[in-house]
Amino acid sequence: MSLFQFTSRRLVSQAYCGLKPSSSKKQKLCLEMARPNSNMADFREVFAKAKHIAIITGAGVSAESGVPTFRGTGGYWRKWQAQELATPEAFARNSSRVWEFYHYRRELMLSKQPNPAHIAIAECEARLSKQGRSVVVITQNIDELHRKAGTKHLLEIHGSLFKTRCTSCGNVAKNYKSPICPALAGKGAPDPEIEDAKIPVENLPRCEEQGCNGLLRPHVVWFGETLNSDILTEVENELEICDLCLVVGTSSVVYPAAMFAPQVSARGVPVAEFNMQATPATNRFRFHFPGPCGTTLPPALARHKTEIIS
């Protein structure tokens, strides 16, 4: 994952305006010429004509629902951040601790709700599908808030907190149990002074496929793991046909959007960013709407006057 991020950032910065870093004068000129459009009426005209809309969402959408990322300043579960626990090595070393972490995150999601951005996306999909138009959501978020809001066409490139994968037979299953297994009941408290529960591995979540009983793990993409190639193929197909791309709650220069948005933009397809701040690369995209996406997105995706609803 970090490799993708690094590669994409480098590609974006190299491709940016087609200029070398030394050409600062030309770069400045390019910046001034290519300032993105923040006019909602202009965006709405493009939106009204779009038949296939791809919406790439990142952590910012979840953050507006109060979902913690366990990254950055103050982002700790006990003494650790996500990048120390969300790895195959951490799971091999201490499956009990990693399961406590994920159990905590699953239970926490019971109290979190989709925000106006999730809802605007889901409503837009439902409405446009009646007009023979499509919306696909490509997300790195694992909290299923898009699904909870009603999104149907959802590509979860990092998997889901509510899916498990068997480490023996590989079976992937939906799992909404609370707690996920009896031994984790009441465990997973995030406070730094809490001791590990040290649950024996046989009492951690186990596979229910007949005759398997293998250890289950969360079906999420951990640091150091590659993305599922079937999902990536689906993403590629969607990006190939989209005629409007929205980047929501993340930046087009940050993974995962950095992997996808530049190729869409290179086809001449409009890309619109809805996030807190512009970055230098924002200038490569058609539209930018700064601010919380729960505020900016609902009016952007509301019914357009030209939409005919049967």
Ligand SMILES: [Zn+2]
């Ligand atoms: Zn199994």
